[in-house]
Amino acid sequence: MNSDRSYAAHASPDAADDIDEAELAQAMRVVPLGAGFLAGTAVALLVLGYLLIYLLVFIPRGSVG
Amino acid sequence: MTELHPEMHERRILGTELLWAFGVGVLIAAVLSMIVFTALSIGVNPPSNVERIDPKTLHLSGEFAEDNLGTTVGADGRVVVRAVATQFMFVPRCIAVPAGRPVTLRFASPDVLHGLLITGTNVNTMVVPGYVAQVHTVFTRTGDLLMPCHEYCGLGHSEMWATVQVVPEDQFQPNSEGRVSCAQR
Numbered sequence: 001m002n003s004d005r006s007y008a009a010h011a012s013p014d015a016a017d018d019i020d021e022a023e024l025a026q027a028m029r030v031v032p033l034g035a036g037f038l039a040g041t042a043v044a045l046l047v048l049g050y051l052l053i054y055l056l057v058f059i060p061r062g063s064v065g
Numbered sequence: 066m067t068e069l070h071p072e073m074h075e076r077r078i079l080g081t082e083l084l085w086a087f088g089v090g091v092l093i094a095a096v097l098s099m100i101v102f103t104a105l106s107i108g109v110n111p112p113s114n115v116e117r118i119d120p121k122t123l124h125l126s127g128e129f130a131e132d133n134l135g136t137t138v139g140a141d142g143r144v145v146v147r148a149v150a151t152q153f154m155f156v157p158r159c160i161a162v163p164a165g166r167p168v169t170l171r172f173a174s175p176d177v178l179h180g181l182l183i184t185g186t187n188v189n190t191m192v193v194p195g196y197v198a199q200v201h202t203v204f205t206r207t208g209d210l211l212m213p214c215h216e217y218c219g220l221g222h223s224e225m226w227a228t229v230q231v232v233p234e235d236q237f238q239p240n241s242e243g244r245v246s247c248a249q250r
Contacts, residue, residue, distance in 0.1 A: 032081065039085075047092060059103065061187040064200045065110030 112190050114199035120175045124149065129173045135246060136161050138239040144168045150179035150192040150214065153221030159228045159247035163237035164207045172198040180216030183229050191216060204231040 103109040123129040129149055135157050136146050144163060149156045150172050162168050172181065174192045182189040185206065190198045204210075214225035230247045239245050 036081065036085070040088075043089075043092070050096075054099070058187065059107075059109065061185075062203055062205075063108045063110060064112050064187045064189075064202050065108065 112198070112200045114197065116197040116199070117195060118173050118197050120173070120194040123173050123175055128171070131156070135244060138243045138245065140243075146170045148172050148227070150174045150181065150225075152176050152219050153214075153225040155181070155212065155214075155225065155227035157227070157247075159230055160212070161230045161232060161237070161245045161247045162204055163234050164204050164231050165234055166237075167201060167203055170200045170202070177218050178216055179214050179218050179225070181212055182215050184211045186210070189215075204229075207231045207233050 100109075118129070124131065127133075129147060134147050134149060136144065138144055144166060146160050146162060146168060148160060148170070151174065170188065172179075172190070172192045173196075174194045177194065179192040180190065181192065183202075186202055186204065188200050188202050190200050192198045208231055210229040210231060212227045212229050214222060218225065228247070232248070236248075237245060
């Protein structure tokens with residue numbers, strides 16, 4: 001509960017904004033790159049797993065059609 | 066460092082999203098191309114067979130009558146397996162098939178929707194009442210394979226499974242009627 005109250009105090013619109021704009025701009029420049037890298041890596045691993053199973057397991061088992 | 070103009074910021078976001086969409090589009094196109102290529106070059110297709118059968122009478126006469134169930138080797142050497150998927154068992158409970166030889170599996174259901182797969186193979190089909198499910202395959206490894214029902218069919222669903230006994234070609238000996246049963250062990 002205490003932490004909620006202190007969070008509310010910090011989040012109040014009247015509280016002083018002590019964030020350095022330059023640092024914020026720098027962070028906003030880098031964070032999307034990190035998000036893109038993380039998402040890209042996750043998708044790449046997923047596709048790699050799919051390809052390995054498709055080519056090394058599914059195809060060698062032969063057609064059933 | 067100067068702050069980006071809001072319009073520039075929007076354009077950067079749009080550019081990133083378009084780049085991501087392009088990448089995903091390339092991936093989807095690559096996967097679809099691979100599926101089409103394998104379908105055309107080595108015939109990898111999902112099992113498709115539209116063949117109707119009356120679920121109310123299939124057990125009385127014809128192909129899926131009890132006498133015809135199991136493994137049959139035709140005069141032309143074709144190996145055909147016929148089985149009924151019913152609540153809550155496969156009839157027969159054990160299916161004998163040869164290794165390294167094309168086998169046609171045919172299933173029908175007299176009651177509700179069932180499904181089956183054979184472990185370690187690509188055999189995987191639904192058994193829809195009113196239709197014959199047909200799958201062609203070649204078993205490459207000998208041994209006993211599990212064939213469970215994989216479509217929930219009622220309270221006894223988890224007890225519904227059969228065994229596929231894959232035997233070496235030289236041990237696959239049809240009797241005088243061309244029938245082959247599982248070896249008793």
